[in-house]
Amino acid sequence: MTEPNEEPAVWQGGTVWLTGLPSAGKSTIAVGLAERLRAEGHRVQVLDGDEVRAALSAELGFSKEDRDTNVRRIGYVAGLLAEHGVTVLVPVIAPYAVSRAAVRELHAARSLPYIEVHVATPVEVCADRDVKSLYAKQAAGELTGLTGADDPYEAPIDPDLRIPTQEQTVGESVQQVRALLTERGLS
Template sequence: MTEPNGGPAVWQGGTVWLTGLPSAGKTTLARGLAERLKAEGHRVQVLDGDEVRAALSAELGFSKEDRDTNVRRVGYVAALLAVHGVTVLVPVIAPYAVSRAAVRDLHAAQGVPCLEVHVATALETCADRDVKGLYARQAAGDLRGLTGVDDPYEAPVDPDLRIHTEDHTVEESIRHLRALLTARGLS
């Protein structure tokens, strides 16, 4: 790709933060969108919440303070990549509005966009999916502090996009995400 003046195109980097309950479909959508963007020739990185937590925040627990610290660390890495023209897809629960706002503020200070996507899936659907067995463990009494069950989840009030996964296929949801990126000048 080249610019009108014949020079190489400069990709506009940015972050797409996919927030929602456990098993809402955040990672599925992020990985699907990443495949599509890579096929189109874009620079893209998925910062999966579980993988990044294990690498950067393994010492943290799941208190409100620890969750906030983890989200801010992930947001910092996302902003670093975005500044360098990478489209960063971040499927991380990020249950607290204040933490998500801090990530957006960090991106704004760096001059890169940060879009918030609420993967809005009903708790019952998430529990039925139970990709990691968390809901079953919580029901059995083996897990406490499950976001949306016995720990709070503050759903975004005004996200850039809200995807109701019960109403759309994965491919339809990815098309909505791709349209958001186009509308906002990313990728």
């Protein structure tokens, strides 16, 4: 509670964009980080790629153009929330560098903090995890256009953080992102 003549604290919002292959661990890290940040009293929103696609981009397919449109829409919503003091965690595949750069530029133009985290799990490990059975469906010929299998994924060249999930626990991954948030003054 603030004193009568005190200004309320300004809550610094920002976006943490977690990109990587399907089943890399993006959502798992985002959910773990969200729980930790909420427990610390932060305002947090997770914009999971699958959930947001269903709500904002259901009419889109999976062509390069449609994927780009979807990523830009998610980036726009993340920016709106960040402007209002929310730490936005965005676990999405976002396979194309140009789309991710557009989201970064949108945040920069609005002076909003933006952190790109590459969840750098090898495709073999992702296929073993196969959380949504996508790799199995692709291998059986039931699915085409799977990012990292038969559709391209342009790994970030210079992300703010690269996490090799096959080499560490979820807790260690969450801690790495949390430490970067502190370093960047976002919490």
